[in-house]
Amino acid sequence: MVSLMETRSAKELSEIPVDPSAVRRPARATMSPGQLAGRFWRARWFVVLRAFAVFIALWWGVSAWVSSPIQMPTPAKVFDAFLGLASSGELFQHIWISTQRLLVALVVATTIAVPLGFFMALNREANAFIDPLVELLRPISGIAWIPLGLFIFGVGGTLPVFIMAYVAFFPLLLNTVDGVKGIDRKLLAAAETMGVSRRARLTHIAVPAALPSVMVGFRIAFASAWAAIIAAELIGSPSGLGFAIEWYRQLLMSPKVFAFIMTIGAVGYLCDLGLRALQRKLTPWAEGTGIGQ
Amino acid sequence: MTTATHRFSITSLPPAVKAVTLPILLILAWQAWTLTLPENSPAPAPAKVVASFLALTASGDLIWSTLQSLGRVIAGFAIAMVCGISLGVLMGSSKAVRENLDPIVESFRPIAPMAILPIAILWFGTGTPAALTIVAYAAFFPLLVNTVYGVSRVDRQLVRAAQTMGIGRLRTVLAVIVPAAVPSVLLGSRLAMGVAWTAIIAAELAVGAKSGSGGSGGIGNMMFIFYAYSVDLNGIVVCMIVVGVIALLIDRLFRAAETRLLPWRT
Amino acid sequence: MTVATMPTSQKPKLRLQNVTKEFVAKRTGQKTLAVSDFSLDVRPGEFLCVVGPSGCGKSTVLNMIAGLDQPTEGSIVMDGQLVTRPGAERGVMFQDYALFPWKSVRDNVGFGLKHGTPGNGLSPVERRERVDHFVKMVGLEAAATKYPHQLSGGMRQRVALARLLANGPEVLLMDEPLGALDAQTRMVLQVELLRIWGEAADHGERKTVVFITHGIDEAVFLADRVVVMSSHPGRVSAVIDIDIPRPRTEHIRSEPRFGQLTDEIWSLIRDEAYQAIA
Numbered sequence: 001m002v003s004l005m006e007t008r009s010a011k012e013l014s015e016i017p018v019d020p021s022a023v024r025r026p027a028r029a030t031m032s033p034g035q036l037a038g039r040f041w042r043a044r045w046f047v048v049l050r051a052f053a054v055f056i057a058l059w060w061g062v063s064a065w066v067s068s069p070i071q072m073p074t075p076a077k078v079f080d081a082f083l084g085l086a087s088s089g090e091l092f093q094h095i096w097i098s099t100q101r102l103l104v105a106l107v108v109a110t111t112i113a114v115p116l117g118f119f120m121a122l123n124r125e126a127n128a129f130i131d132p133l134v135e136l137l138r139p140i141s142g143i144a145w146i147p148l149g150l151f152i153f154g155v156g157g158t159l160p161v162f163i164m165a166y167v168a169f170f171p172l173l174l175n176t177v178d179g180v181k182g183i184d185r186k187l188l189a190a191a192e193t194m195g196v197s198r199r200a201r202l203t204h205i206a207v208p209a210a211l212p213s214v215m216v217g218f219r220i221a222f223a224s225a226w227a228a229i230i231a232a233e234l235i236g237s238p239s240g241l242g243f244a245i246e247w248y249r250q251l252l253m254s255p256k257v258f259a260f261i262m263t264i265g266a267v268g269y270l271c272d273l274g275l276r277a278l279q280r281k282l283t284p285w286a287e288g289t290g291i292g293q
Numbered sequence: 294m295t296t297a298t299h300r301f302s303i304t305s306l307p308p309a310v311k312a313v314t315l316p317i318l319l320i321l322a323w324q325a326w327t328l329t330l331p332e333n334s335p336a337p338a339p340a341k342v343v344a345s346f347l348a349l350t351a352s353g354d355l356i357w358s359t360l361q362s363l364g365r366v367i368a369g370f371a372i373a374m375v376c377g378i379s380l381g382v383l384m385g386s387s388k389a390v391r392e393n394l395d396p397i398v399e400s401f402r403p404i405a406p407m408a409i410l411p412i413a414i415l416w417f418g419t420g421t422p423a424a425l426t427i428v429a430y431a432a433f434f435p436l437l438v439n440t441v442y443g444v445s446r447v448d449r450q451l452v453r454a455a456q457t458m459g460i461g462r463l464r465t466v467l468a469v470i471v472p473a474a475v476p477s478v479l480l481g482s483r484l485a486m487g488v489a490w491t492a493i494i495a496a497e498l499a500v501g502a503k504s505g506s507g508g509s510g511g512i513g514n515m516m517f518i519f520y521a522y523s524v525d526l527n528g529i530v531v532c533m534i535v536v537g538v539i540a541l542l543i544d545r546l547f548r549a550a551e552t553r554l555l556p557w558r559t
Numbered sequence: 560m561t562v563a564t565m566p567t568s569q570k571p572k573l574r575l576q577n578v579t580k581e582f583v584a585k586r587t588g589q590k591t592l593a594v595s596d597f598s599l600d601v602r603p604g605e606f607l608c609v610v611g612p613s614g615c616g617k618s619t620v621l622n623m624i625a626g627l628d629q630p631t632e633g634s635i636v637m638d639g640q641l642v643t644r645p646g647a648e649r650g651v652m653f654q655d656y657a658l659f660p661w662k663s664v665r666d667n668v669g670f671g672l673k674h675g676t677p678g679n680g681l682s683p684v685e686r687r688e689r690v691d692h693f694v695k696m697v698g699l700e701a702a703a704t705k706y707p708h709q710l711s712g713g714m715r716q717r718v719a720l721a722r723l724l725a726n727g728p729e730v731l732l733m734d735e736p737l738g739a740l741d742a743q744t745r746m747v748l749q750v751e752l753l754r755i756w757g758e759a760a761d762h763g764e765r766k767t768v769v770f771i772t773h774g775i776d777e778a779v780f781l782a783d784r785v786v787v788m789s790s791h792p793g794r795v796s797a798v799i800d801i802d803i804p805r806p807r808t809e810h811i812r813s814e815p816r817f818g819q820l821t822d823e824i825w826s827l828i829r830d831e832a833y834q835a836i837a
Contacts, residue, residue: 048396051394052400071415128308128312132316133316139541140540141491141494141540143495144516144536144537147519148529151526229405231405234499242408246410246411246499249411257411257412264403264405265401265404269399269400272403448657450653454657456626457627457645458650458674460674468673472659473660557661557663
C-alpha cells in the first residue's frame with residue numbers, strides 16, 4: 001500500500017496519527033449513571049465493536065439484496081469457510097508459507113540495504129556513483145519485474161521472495177541514508193572532544209542516531225512487501241495467500257476467497273502491530289514513531 | 294608521488310560523469326554477457342532492447358498500450374478522488390464520523406489492492422471495470438488518509454483567529470480549513486497516483502494471466518503476452534523501462550504542481 | 560477578593576464579574592479549576608497588563624474576553640453587552656500570531672476585511688487603502704507580498720499587529736505578543752507598540768488594551784495598570800497603578816520608580832515562581 005515513489009522521505013508518508021487515548025487517568029469515584037453510560041458509549045473498544053457490528057449488518061443486507069452467493073456471500077458463510085479452513089489447517093499452511101517468504105525477503109533486503117545505506121551516507125564519493133543507479137531503478141515497480149522474474153526463477157517460491165526483496169530494498173536503503181545523513185553533527189563533535197574513538201562514534205552515535213529512521217524504513221518495507229507478495233503469488237506461485245485467493249476464485253468458492261482476503265488483512269495488520277511494538281522497544285527515544293509524523 | 298595534481302583521481306570527475314558511470318558499466322557488462330550466449334538465446338540484450346523499443350514504437354503498439362493503461366489509471370484515480378476526498382473531509386471535520394469509521398478504514402488498509410482482484414473479477418469479469426476497481430481501491434487510501442490528516446490537523450488557532458475577525462462558519466471552512474488542508478490533499482494525490490500506476494500494471498498483468506490472450510490490453514497485459522505467448526524478453530524489458538519512466542513522470546508532474554500551487558510553503 | 564474599583568465616574572469598557580472557568584476532561588470527567596472568581600473592570604482607553612506565573616490562567620481569561628471560551632460562572636460585559644461569542648470589536652493577537660501561512664503579508668492584513676464583518680460596507684478600494692495604511696504603519700511595505708515563512712519573528716509580529724488594527728477593534732486583546740522575540744527586538748517593539756496605540760494622542764482616542772505578558776518590566780513599561788494573578792486556581796492577587804507619566808521612552812527603564820514598581824510586582828509572584836520550578 002505504500003508507493004515505491006515515496007520512500008525518500010518518511011515524513012511524507014500517509015498514516016492516520018493514531019491516538020490510543022494516550023493517558024489513562026483514574027476515573028472519579030462519583031459518577032452519575034448518565035455519565036457512566038456516556039463513558040461507556042464513548043469507550044474505544046465499544047466504538048470499534050459498534051463500527052464492526054454496523055459493517056457486518058450492512059454486509060448482510062447487501063448480500064441479501066444481491067442474493068448471489070458467488071458474488072456476495074453472507075458473513076455467516078464466510079465465517080463458516082474461515083472455520084473450515086482453520087480447522088483443516090489449510091489456512092495456517094498458506095499463512096506460514098507467505099510469512100516465511102516475507103521473512104526471507106526482509107532479511108535479504110535488510111542485510112544488503114542497511115550496510116549499503118551506511119556506506120553511501122558516510123562516503124560521499126560512493127554516494128555520487130551509486131545513488132543515480134538507485135534512482136534509475138526505483139521507479140520500476142516490483143510488479144513490473146514479475147514477467148522477467150517468471151522467466152528467471154520460474155513459477156515457485158523464489159519469485160515472490162525476489163519481488164518482495166526488491167520492493168523492500170528501496171525504502172530501507174533510502175531511510176538508512178537519510179537517517180545516517182541526518183545525524184546531529186554536534187553530537188559527533190561532542191564525542192570527539194571527549195576523546196571517543198572513531199569506531200565507538202560509529203557504534204554508539206551513528207547507529208543509534210540512524211535507527212529510528214531505519215525502523216521507519218523497515219515498516220514501509222514491510223508494507224510494500226506485503227502488498228507485493230499478493231501480486232507475486234497470485235500470478236507466479238503455486239502456494240501462499242495470494243495463490244489461495246485466486247485458486248478459490250477460479251473454483252467459484254467465494255466464501256473461501258473472502259476468508260482468505262480477510263486473513264491477508266489481519267496478518268498484515270498484526271505484523272505491523274508487532275513492528276510498532278518493536279519500534280517502541282528499540283527506539284523508545286524517537287519522537288513520533290508513526291510513519292506519517 | 295611528488296605531484297599529486299597530475300595523477301588521475303576518481304573524486305575529481307564531474308558529478309554527471311559519476312552519475313552515468315555505474316549504469317553504463319552495467320549495460321556494457323550485460324551486453325558483453327549476452328554476446329557469450331548462443332545466437333537463439335531468449336535472454337534480453339541492450340542492443341536488442343533498443344531495437345525492440347524502436348519496432349514497438351513504430352508499430353504504435355507500445356504507445357497505444359501505454360495510453361490505455363494511463364487512461365485506466367486516470368479514470369480509477371478520479372473515482373478514488375471523489376470518494377476519498379469527500380469522505381476524508383467528512384471524517385476530518387467531524388470527530389464522531391472519524392471515530393466510527395476509523396476501525397473499518399483501518400481494517401481495509403492492510404488488504405493489498407491485488408487481494409481485491411479475485412472479487413473484482415467475480416463481480417465484473419476480466420475487463421476494464423475490474424482493473425478500474427483495483428486502481429480506485431489502491432488510490433483511495435492515500436487520498437482518504439491524507440485528506441483526513443490535512444483537515445483534522447488544521448491549526449486550531451487559525452480557526453479561532455478567523456472567529457475573532459467576525460468570520461462566519463461557512464466562510465471559515467472555505468477561507469481557512471480548505472486552504473490549510475490543500476497541501477495534505479496534494480501529497481495524498483501524488484502518493485495515490487503512484488500506487489494507482491503500480492496497481493494498474495499488476496491488474497493488467499494478472500487479468501492477462503488469468504484470462505489468457507483475450508486480456509483487455511494495456512501495458513501490463515502486453516508484458517504478459519510477451520512472457521506467455523511470444524516469449525519476447527526484450528519486449529518485456531522495454532515495457533519495464535516504460536513503466537519506470539511513466540512512474541517518474543507522474544511523480545515529477547505532481548511535485549511540480551505542489552510547488553506551483555503552494556508557493557507559501559517552505 | 561480584590562475588586563478593581565472605578566476611581567472616576569466613567570463607565571468601564573469591560574466588566575468581568577466573578578468569572579470562573581472549570582475545564583472538564585471529556586473521557587475521564589476530571590475537572591480542573593483554571594480561573595476562580597475573577598472580577599475586574601477595564602477602563603476605556605487604558606493599557607492594562609496582566610502578569611502572573613505560567614499556568615495561572617492568564618490566557619484563559621483573555622480567551623473568555625474574546626468569546627472563544629465561555630466562563631463556567633460569572634459574566635463578562637462589554638459596553639453593557641454580555642459577551643457570548645467572538646466578535647470583531649474584540650480583536651485578538653495570538654501568542655504565535657496565527658498568521659495564515661498561505662496568505663501574503665497584505666492578504667493576512669486584509670483577511671478580516673475580506674471575509675469578516677470588519678469589511679462590511681467598505682468598497683474594494685477602501686479596503687485596499689486601509690490595508691495599505693496599516694502595512695505602512697508597521698513598516699512592512701517592502702515585504703508586502705512575502706509569505707509568513709519568509710519573515711523574521713519581529714516582522715511576523717508586526718503583520719499580526721497590522722491585521723489586528725486593520726479590523727478596527729475597540730478592544731485589543733494581546734496574548735504575550737512579544738513573548739517569542741529576542742530581548743532587543745522586544746524592547747524596540749514595546750516602544751513602537753505604544754506609539755501605534757496612540758500614547759501621544761488624546762486619551763479619548765486610545766484603544767482599550769488587555770495585554771498578557773510574563774515579563775514584569777514589560778508590563779511596567781507598557782501599562783497604566785498591572786493586574787497580578789496567582790495560580791491554582793487563577794485569581795486576581797493585586798492591581799497596581801503604574802504612575803509613570805506618558806509618553807514613555809527608553810530611559811524610564813533606568814528610573815528609580817521603574818525599579819520600585821518592578822520589585823513590588825516581583826515580590827507578589829516570587830514565591831509562586833519558585834514553587835513552580837521546584
